[in-house]
Amino acid sequence: MNWRTRTLADKQTLGIFSLAVLAVLSGLAVGLWGCNSNSSNPYGAAPGPAPVPTSPNTVLISGYAYSPSTMTVPKNTTVTWKNNDAVTHTATSDNSAWDTGSIVSGASKSLTFTTTGTFTYHCTVHPMMTATIIVQ
Ligand SMILES: [Cu+2]
Numbered sequence: 089m090n091w092r093t094r095t096l097a098d099k100q101t102l103g104i105f106s107l108a109v110l111a112v113l114s115g116l117a118v119g120l121w122g123c124n125s126n127s128s129n130p131y132g133a134a135p136g137p138a139p140v141p142t143s144p145n146t147v148l149i150s151g152y153a154y155s156p157s158t159m160t161v162p163k164n165t166t167v168t169w170k171n172n173d174a175v176t177h178t179a180t181s182d183n184s185a186w187d188t189g190s191i192v193s194g195a196s197k198s199l200t201f202t203t204t205g206t207f208t209y210h211c212t213v214h215p216m217m218t219a220t221i222i223v224q
Contacts, residue, residue: 146170147219149177149191149211154219161201163223168198177217182208 145165148155150172161167169179171191179188179197185207188197201207201223211217 146196147179148172149179149217152177152211152214152217154179154217156219158220158222160222160224163204164200164202165223166198166200167221168196170196175213177211177213179209179219180212182210187212 145159145161146168147159148170152173154169159167169177169188169191171177171193174193176190176192178190179199181187186199186201186209188199190213191197201221204223207221207223209219209221
């Protein structure tokens with residue numbers, strides 16, 4: 089009677105031990121799978137460079153030049169000049185119809201064009217800087 093009981097007890101112990109081993113092994117397997125899953129997780133990848141925002145009605149002043157040198161916009165469009173140079177510039181209509189005035193380094197000035205026409209303009213500080221706004 090005693091040996092049977094002990095054998096049964098041993099079997100139960102072995103059974104519990106086996107279950108524990110299985111549990112640990114499956115835990116390891118899940119852990120490894122989890123690690124692999126994390127390392128290949130596309131959401132963990134470093135984000136790419138942020139897209140450069142485009143300003144459709146902006147004239148960039150850089151290197152003593154307006155860019156674009158010719159811009160065509162619909163009537164009532166607000167055009168912005170952004171000065172990326174280290175010196176002050178202006179955007180001044182050749183016929184004196186409009187003038188941004190001084191745009192210091194890093195600053196922007198905006199004008200709204202309410203009449204159609206082709207406007208050549210220049211920088212009063214650097215008259216060799218010229219460009220054109222076409223308002224349709
Ligand atoms: Cu200038």
